[in-house]
Amino acid sequence: MTARQWVAHAGLDPRPYESGSSVLKRTRISKTGNKHFRAALFMPAMTSVQFEPRIAAFYQMMLSRNKKPMEANIAVMRKLIHAIHGMWHRDRDLNGEKFYASTP
Numbered sequence: 396m397t398a399r400q401w402v403a404h405a406g407l408d409p410r411p412y413e414s415g416s417s418v419l420k421r422t423r424i425s426k427t428g429n430k431h432f433r434a435a436l437f438m439p440a441m442t443s444v445q446f447e448p449r450i451a452a453f454y455q456m457m458l459s460r461n462k463k464p465m466e467a468n469i470a471v472m473r474k475l476i477h478a479i480h481g482m483w484h485r486d487r488d489l490n491g492e493k494f495y496a497s498t499p
Contacts (some may be wrong), residue, residue, distance in 0.1 A: 400479040440471040449491035
């Protein structure tokens, strides 16, 4: 499975809101995936924002783009899935530089 398939399995893939004339609503997560997988990623995402500097920088970047804290946390969850897939696929530890390359 690819990282995108893992994201879809977790239900964190974006789903545009389309309903007749009301097309100006925000895109949401699909939630069609496994709710237990999604719930299992929530606390690690919140904890990693507090203790991992690169993930915290990504979170702050999302907040600076006018995302709500929950939206930023969901973005971290999605990015964590990509990182976990990469670590598992390549049999390596987390490399914060590859997670988010922030400029100092």
